[in-house]
Amino acid sequence: MDFQEQNISQAIxxxxxxxxxxxxxxxxxxxxxxxAEKLFGYSLQEAVGKNFKIFFHExxxxxxxxxxxxxxxxxxxxxxxRESTGMRRDGTTLPLxxxxxKMTTQNVSFLIISARNALxxxxxxEQVKYQAxxxxxxxxxxxxxxxxxxxxxxxxxxxxNQMVGVVCCNLDRFSxxxxxxxxxIGDEFLEKVGKRIKNCSREGDVISRxxxxxxxxxxxxxxxxxxxxxxxxxxxxxxRYPFIVEERELYITASLGISIFPTLASDSxxxxxxxxxxxxxxxxxxxxxxxxxxxxxxxxTLDSLMIYSQLHGAVKRKELFLNFQPxxxxxxxxxxxxxxxxxxxxxxxxxxxxxxxxxxxxETGFIDAIGKFVMMSACAQIKAWQDQKLPTTPxxxxxxxxxxxxxxxxxxxxxxxxxxxxxxxxLHLEVTESLMMENVEESIAKLKRLREYGIKLCIxxxxxxxxxxxxxxxxxxxxxxxxxxxxRDVVSSAGDATIVSAMIDIxxxxxxxxxxxxxxxxxxxxxxxxxxCDYLQGYLFDRPKTSEExxxxxxxxxxxxxxxxxxxxxS
Ligand code: C2E
Ligand code: CA
Ligand code: CA
Numbered sequence: 001m002d003f004q005e006q007n008i009s010q011a012i013x014x015x016x017x018x019x020x021x022x023x024x025x026x027x028x029x030x031x032x033x034x035x036a037e038k039l040f041g042y043s044l045q046e047a048v049g050k051n052f053k054i055f056f057h058e059x060x061x062x063x064x065x066x067x068x069x070x071x072x073x074x075x076x077x078x079x080x081x082r083e084s085t086g087m088r089r090d091g092t093t094l095p096l097x098x099x100x101x102k103m104t105t106q107n108v109s110f111l112i113i114s115a116r117n118a119l120x121x122x123x124x125x126e127q128v129k130y131q132a133x134x135x136x137x138x139x140x141x142x143x144x145x146x147x148x149x150x151x152x153x154x155x156x157x158x159x160x161n162q163m164v165g166v167v168c169c170n171l172d173r174f175s176x177x178x179x180x181x182x183x184x185i186g187d188e189f190l191e192k193v194g195k196r197i198k199n200c201s202r203e204g205d206v207i208s209r210x211x212x213x214x215x216x217x218x219x220x221x222x223x224x225x226x227x228x229x230x231x232x233x234x235x236x237x238x239x240r241y242p243f244i245v246e247e248r249e250l251y252i253t254a255s256l257g258i259s260i261f262p263t264l265a266s267d268s269x270x271x272x273x274x275x276x277x278x279x280x281x282x283x284x285x286x287x288x289x290x291x292x293x294x295x296x297x298x299x300x301t302l303d304s305l306m307i308y309s310q311l312h313g314a315v316k317r318k319e320l321f322l323n324f325q326p327x328x329x330x331x332x333x334x335x336x337x338x339x340x341x342x343x344x345x346x347x348x349x350x351x352x353x354x355x356x357x358x359x360x361x362x363e364t365g366f367i368d369a370i371g372k373f374v375m376m377s378a379c380a381q382i383k384a385w386q387d388q389k390l391p392t393t394p395x396x397x398x399x400x401x402x403x404x405x406x407x408x409x410x411x412x413x414x415x416x417x418x419x420x421x422x423x424x425x426x427l428h429l430e431v432t433e434s435l436m437m438e439n440v441e442e443s444i445a446k447l448k449r450l451r452e453y454g455i456k457l458c459i460x461x462x463x464x465x466x467x468x469x470x471x472x473x474x475x476x477x478x479x480x481x482x483x484x485x486x487x488r489d490v491v492s493s494a495g496d497a498t499i500v501s502a503m504i505d506i507x508x509x510x511x512x513x514x515x516x517x518x519x520x521x522x523x524x525x526x527x528x529x530x531x532x533c534d535y536l537q538g539y540l541f542d543r544p545k546t547s548e549e550x551x552x553x554x555x556x557x558x559x560x561x562x563x564x565x566x567x568x569x570x571s
Pocket of ligand 1: 353
């Protein structure tokens with residue numbers, strides 16, 4: 001290179017704007033331009049003669065030798081692109097985009113490394129990514145980004161057992177604004193609505209506009225479903241004030257739909273679609289309000305929601321347990337068995353009665369888990385009594401209709417029975433009449449299988465449903481439980497007395513035994529005995545007892561316990 005040539009090349013190198021390092025075949029730096037001085041913090045004088053590795057972060061040096069090898073080879077012509085990590089003089093590192101090329105002058109080859117700070121490129125890619133994640137009109141999250149976020153948050157929430165809410169917010173009669181004032185005003189208006197929604201949210205909430213006037217808000221980590229209601233109320237409130245768009249005062253209301261993970265939806269799709277369905281319900285209900293999504297229209301209240309959200313962990317946290325209510329033989333008032341009744345004591349909410357949480361569990365499908373827990377606990381308890389050589393009594397376990405309908409129900413029961421190693425004849429199952437009305441054949445088949453196993457079957461709450469003896473005839477059941485609503489007035493109401501005595505009579509003709517529930521006083525007991533009712537259950541004998549109390553009852557020669565009731569009868 002003559003001087004002229006060298007100056008021209010140098011001028012080019014300086015003006016490239018990129019850091020350029022010229023390296024000879026011995027890895028020595030021959031030249032760096034000003035951009036390289038700036039980028040790496042070495043002056044030209046300092047750098048020249050040093051190994052070019054000083055510009056690179058050690059662990060990533062593998063390619064240097066490889067490259068120098070290529071440099072020696074004749075065939076190498078085309079520049080190579082590489083990503084690497086550079087090292088500044090002060091020891092800090094930076095991502096680099098490199099172009100490696102070979103230059104040969106007068107039979108001497110040089111490696112030309114031009115380096116660019118990749119940080120800038122990265123931020124550009126990130127910017128593009130960011131823009132793709134935004135709704136261009138409002139600057140809120142795009143639909144795609146929103147869904148991506150839900151999925152991430154749900155994964156975390158599943159692990160941490162946390163609740164997540166999604167609120168769908170659709171403006172009421174927005175098309176009026178669009179159609180009368182034009183799209184521009186409409187757009188500006190939407191942007192302002194987006195800001196209001198944002199002002200109502202907390203840090204970490206994600207707000208998105210899917211399309212038109214439909215916004216979605218993701219509320220991660222709810223402490224209770226109430227939080228999502230709080231947000232919805234705040235939003236509705238904040239929309240009360242007029243929007244000023246091009247000096248016009250505009251008013252709008254919105255309809256909101258809420259869905260909650262895991263209680264009312266299990267994944268991002270269902271969270272979004274359930275929130276949308278609930279929003280439509282809110283519109284039907286007269287707009288300008290919110291509505292919680294409900295699986296059955298029964299879950300309307302927050303109470304049920306609260307129950308379900310708490311129920312989720314109740315089994316795990318061992319808050320559920322069984323009580324046992326004695327059932328006595330009507331002839332001699334000796335213990336005949338017991339009904340297992342589930343109890344739930346929540347650490348903060350206290351005792352929650354089964355009539356509050358069983359329906360919620362049935363509606364949400366959680367009854368399967370509870371039912372299984374009850375069955376397992378009951379069987380384990382029977383086995384424990386068996387092992388303690390205590391007098392054995394059959395235990396009745398309640399089975400809800402949705403639980404019975406589950407395909408796996410019979411298998412689950414049989415599995416539990418087998419693993420508990422108890423005598424299957426000690427297990428009674430209580431099902432309700434509603435089974436007789438739906439899937440009759442299927443129900444009969446299931447009942448038969450259970451019965452073949454040795455399990456006895458009771459029809460619970462008889463008289464409250466269709467009370468069809470016609471159907472009853474076809475059902476392979478053993479015991480009819482007369483609902484307490486008939487027993488209550490059996491002494492005072494001639495009508496109820498007639499019904500109860502007819503029930504007992506027909507049941508006997510169908511070779512069914514009868515149990516009267518809710519026997520609270522002696523008069524009721526006397527009447528039922530007179531009518532030939534086989535078994536009695538109610539507060540007159542005992543309230544539901546804890547398993548310890550019931551064990552005590554078994555240990556204490558239970559047979560004498562209710563004799564005094566008969567003695568009074570004799571006197
Ligand atoms: P049920 O099957 O009819 O249970 C009898 C209910 O009557 C029990 O209420 C019991 O405590 C109550 N009871 C018993 N004797 C008397 C009495 O003399 N007077 C009055 N007034 N009530 C009496 P509990 O325990 O609150 O259960 C209510 C319902 O919850 C049960 O009605 C049953 O349908 C459901 N349930 C309870 N435990 C379970 C369970 O483990 N699984 C399922 N699926 N349902 C359950
Ligand atoms: Ca029952
Ligand atoms: Ca009952």
